[in-house]
Amino acid sequence: MLYYQRGSETDRLTPDDLQQGLTEALDRLGPRNRVLALPPDITRFYSRAGDLTRLAWQYYGNRMTDILPALGTHVAMTEPEIRRMFGEVPVDLFRVHDWRNSLATLGTVPGEFISEVSEGKLDYTWPAQVNALLTDKRFDLILSIGQVVPHEVIGMANYNKNVFVGTGGAEGINKSHFLGAVYGMERIMGRADSPVRRVLNYASEHFAADLPIVYVQTVVAATDNGPVIRGLFIGDDIECFTLAAALSLKVNFKMLDTPLKKVVVYLEPEEFKSTWLGNKSIYRTRMAMADGGELIVLAPGLKEFGEDPEIDRLIRKYGYVGTDRVLELTRENDDLQNNLSAAAHLIHGSSEERFSITYCPGHLTQQEIESVNFQFADLDGMQQQYNPATLKDGFNTVRGEEIFYISNPGMGLWSWRDKF
DSSP states (O other): OOOEEHHHHHHHOOHHHHHHHHHHHHHHOOSSSSEEEOOOOOGGGGSHHHHHHHHHHHHHHGGEEEEEEOTTTTTTOOOHHHHHHHSSSSSSGGGGOOOOEEEEEEEEOOHHHHHHHHHTTTOOOEEEEEEGGOTTTTEEEEEEEEEEEEEEEEEETTTHHHHHHHTTEEEEEHHHHHHHHHGGGGGTTTOSHHHHHHHHHHHHHHHSTTEEEEEEEEEEEEEETTEEEEEEEEESHHHHHHHHHHHHHHEEEEEEESOOEEHHHHOTTTTTHHHHHHHHHHHTTTTTTEEEEEEEEEEEEEBBSSSSSHHHHHHHHHHHHHHHHHHHHHHHHHHHHHHHHHHHHHHHHHEEEEEEEEEEESOOHHHHHHHHTTTEEEEEHHHSSSTTTTTEEEEEEETTTTEEEEOGGOOOOOEEEGGG
């Protein structure tokens, strides 16, 4: 059922609009006695999920007993991050998702179905894992809150990804990421229907129908004046996601007439501290990059490769070396076979030798950057040449040179027409 919908390419939802829409939807749901919220973490700050979680807490009061940020493999939120994103929501309501423990397996997607959606490339089974808190029968409402936006693993982020990946377990996360990478990132990004989405939909329909989940989905566009909310869709089935994805494709997907020769991407330091997240600068632009082009990533907050220690170790060990080499390494090495999400990430983070990638990190050394197959440049020098404070999103001319600037790669997807 769809409880609320509003949105268009030109809409501009205010905080009052968010409150009105959420209140209308929750009123239609009727009374609830115990509520669990599943918002994203600080890496999705601009989703406005923090505001919506706070509004839901104000609506339900002490009936909202638990808030479980859908961390996936990310590190736990700090108290300053919680306060920045969720305002006055009590910190003691927040729980930490452990993607290796405290899990419940709702069911298993058969290998025959994986083979079908992967076009025969894979045939393993897939466990529908969630944080065990979701199976607590005392909850009569689970609010899954987040932003629908193009995504490299599943095509369009959110809906049941927030549940099965955001609160999922190691095996489920590893296998879903690897499925998307093997199928082909360019075939997935910006599409609401993908092999990974079909697997998650199978799990929703067969194993999670009795979970009282309601999805609260935003669509947010990047503008010259900052992020603008273009849509809010609330429902308990795939319809709210489908509507949000259709709008996201219109406002978050930038189609270009020609490939880009030089792209400069800025990674906000409070959001992007690892290449695990910061490689959105690569994922989201690779379909727009010209062969032989140059991607420069200004990353003042970059201090690590993987947020998870084991994934960080694997990235340092193997590097971003392209699909064929990563698949070969995965066949030969148990540590990659046991961490397929890391293997998928190594595929995603490569340019496949089509264009150069230059990272300008705030905290990692030149040796560290070059050891994983990126080029290195000094951050201060590059920020003097390409100053984020003076550049505008899109085309700029800097000292006679045309560049394409992106202030936040997490807000969109870029491609030139022949690639999509």
